[in-house]
Amino acid sequence: MQQPGEFKQFQKFLSETEGDFHVLEQRVPVEKQLQYFKFSDRLRKEAIPWTEDDFEQFESDLYNPESTEEYKRRILSIFAVSRDVKSYRRLERYVQSPAPELTDWAYMALMExxxxxxxxxxxxxxxxxxxxxxxxxQKLRFYLLLQASENQPFLDYQRKVIEREFAFAMQNADCDIERLTVHxxxxxxxxxxxxxxDIKRLIENxxxxxxxxxxxxxxxxxVTNVKxxxxDEIARIIHGEKKENDTPDKEE
Known part of the structure; x- marks a missing residue:
């Protein structure tokens, strides 16, 4: 059995780390998450001493239709890194009805x-x-792809076995199946x-x-938690034509 390096390290980190875990519940593209953290890190390094008057003006500007999207992203990040309870409440209010183009950024800011x-x-x-x-x-969402042996079409009883065994084992492991489709x-x-x-052991069992x-x-x-x-991606995996920039982790 072999496991890709990044995923193996991720599992090892989760199994060995003690602490209070926080999971981002929204689906935010990884590229946008990296963009957010890079910007947030740069903002913290600026170490600007904002005042309560500044925060009130920022909140006003956040809802001002004349403010640019870039400036609004900066405001959301300022609230996030401020360590200010009132700014946290401002973020909570904003994510209730964010501008569509700022939704992902707002959720990232609230979590931070x-x-x-x-x-x-x-x-x-x-x-x-x-x-x-x-x-x-305290749960992470994963996408799993299972292949038929030698790509042979499933028989009716085999479809039922898959549905039954996965439902039973996942429930016992405190996992929640949101969708299971047998093609x-x-x-x-x-x-x-x-x-x-231990995803690898669970699925193998x-x-x-x-x-x-x-x-x-x-x-x-x-198995992947990226997307x-x-x-097309499924077809490439099934036919052994996986590209280098594809994101799934494959268990063998």
């Missing part, structure tokens, strides 16, 4: 603000986890898993249980 405030108030280590697929509570020769699902779940009824599932599967795969 919460982490910074809790770090000051709590003695526990605050750990922030953000993935492209987001999560819910002609592959199955994919979207599932919320507790942060410290379920595949093993399914294959008790005939070796109809391939032991190789694909859901589209039909």
């Amino acid at each position: 603000s919460r982490i910074m405030l809790e770090s000051e108030l709590s003695e526990e280590k605050q750990i922030y986890i953000s993935t492209g697929l987001g999560g819910k509570g 002609e020769a592959y199955a994919d699902l979207l599932v919320l898993m507790p942060i410290r779940t 379920i595949v093993g249980e399914c294959n008790q009824y005939g070796d109809f599932l391939c032991k190789t599967f694909t 859901e795969l589209n039909s």
Whole structure:
């Protein structure tokens, strides 16, 4: 069994780290998350001593239709790094009805603000986890792709076995299946898993249980928390034509 480096390190980090985990629940593209953190880091280094009057003016400017999108992103980030409770409340209000083009940025700012405030108030280590697929509570969302052995179409009983075994095992592991679709020769699902779940072992065990009824599932599967795969990406994986810039992690 082999596991890609980044995903293996991620799992190792989750299993060994103690602290209070915070999961970004919204689905924010990884590229935009990196853009946000880069900007936020630069803003903290500026170390500008904003006053309450400044914050009030920023809030006014945030809702001003004449303010540019770039300036509004800066305002949201200022609120996030300010370690100011009132600014956190401002972010909470704003994410209730954000401008569409600022939605992802606003959610990122709210999460960062919460982490910074809790770090000051709590003695526990605050750990922030953000993935492209987001999560819910203390669970992360993953996309899983399972292939039929030798790409043979599933029989009706095999479809039922997949649905039954995954539903049973995932529930026992405190995972929530949001979607499970059995296609002609592959199955994919979207599932919320507790942060410290040993995903590799869990899926291997379920595949093993399914294959008790005939070796109809391939032991190789694909798991990613970056995005859901589209039909072209699925076809490339199934036919062994995965490109270098594809994002899934493959278990073998």
